[in-house]
Amino acid sequence: MNTERNCQLCGGVPEYSNYEIDRDTLAVQCIRCGRFKITNLALEALRPEQKPLLSAFCRRARQGNNFVTILSDNIEQLIASLPKYSPPEKLDNLLELMAEMTPRVGEYTQFDSDRDYPLLIAQNRDEVEYFTQELIRRGYLDGTMDGLALTMPAWERLEQIRKSGHASTRCFVAMWFDDSMREIYxxxxxxxxADAGYEALRIDRHEHVNRIDDEIIGQIRRSRFMVADFTGQRYGVYFEAGLMLGLGRPVIWMCRKEELSAGGGLHFDVRQFNFIAYESAAEARKRLRDRILAIEGEGPVLRGPA
Ligand SMILES: [Zn+2]
Structure with a gap:
């Protein structure tokens, strides 16, 4: 066993680093990077700026006892699969990580910026320190010589994040489950x-075991926003859109144009909203994508009367 060789990704001293029998693949176990195997070809292809991202990928992969295998031709793919977080999202994510590593409320977090920066998809410990100082400045962390502890406003903030679906990438789709709607979906x-970077969740296409009502309510709560298509004017769509508005999160309203026009029969209460009235699937796709991108970054806002 060779323990002198530094970790190929983070430069630290690995717990284990050894060539496999073929001497073509290095197997590494590192306190920062988790477990990975990397081929000689991949080591040659690796660029310095890719290292912290691969370190983040391997550490976050947590595949039991398995090693992540880094090959010369999957480096880009591994990096591309990492989520991309904005600085405010990273701030919240750091608070979440520190909370997860807090044994009991009031005790110090065991999160260690030198060891755990890959969990935040950070470049190094300095980046984590920047966010840590910001959390202290905002009153979410109490810092002493011995450690850092989450304050009660921090626990309140985490509860608020969980309720808001803020970190969710899911979009709940409320619509009529009918073959005539298949093309538009x-x-x-x-x-x-998907174009806007989110994941569509339509309840009848989602495996579930709970009672349907609980399942719907739970999925709505966990979604960042909702697309509600009122074509066919089903009661369930009104109900689901009403639930989402009650949570104070964005609802994007859609309907086939002929049903929205005068005499179309759409329920009075929703006619005040700014509908995407579409005539074709191609038109609907483009306008919906633009509308989703427009709400991005707004956070939980009521999409009020147009
Ligand atoms: Zn490492």
Missing amino acids: DQAIEPAI
């Missing part, structure tokens, strides 16, 4: 949500 709604 498959060719407009689902791809528009």
Whole structure:
């Protein structure tokens, strides 16, 4: 066993670092980077700026006892699969990590910026220190010589994040489950949500075991926003959109144009909202995508009367 060789990703001293029998693949176990195997070809191809990202990937992978295998031709793919967080999201994520590593409320967090920076997808410990100072400045952390502890406002903030679906990448789709709606879902709604970087969740296409009402309410709570298509004017769509508005989160309103026009019969209460009235799936896809991108970054805001 060779313990002198530094970790190829973080430069630290690994717990284990050894060539496999073929001497073509290095197997490493590192307190920062987790477990990975990397081929000689991958080591040659590796660029310095890719190292902290691979370190983050391997540490976050947590595949039991398995090693993440880094090959010369999957480096880009591994990096691309990492989520991309804005600085405010990273601030919240750091608070979440520190909370997860707090044994009991009031005790010090065991999060260690030198060891655990890959969990935040940070470049190094300095980046984590920057966010830590910001959490202290905002009153979410109490810092002493011995450690850092989350304050009660921090626990309140975490509860608020969980309730708001703020960190969620899911979009709940409320619509009529009918074959006549298949084209608009498959060719407009689902791809528009994916184009904007979110994941569509339509309850009848989602495996579930709970009672349908509990399942719907739970999924709505965990979604960042909602796309509600009122074509067919089903009671369930009104109900689900009403729930989302009650949570104070964005609802994007859609309807086939002929049903929205005068005499179309759409329920009076929702006619005040700014509908995407579409005539074709292609048009709906483009307008929906633009509308989703427009709400991004606004956070939980009531999409009030237009
Ligand atoms: Zn390492």
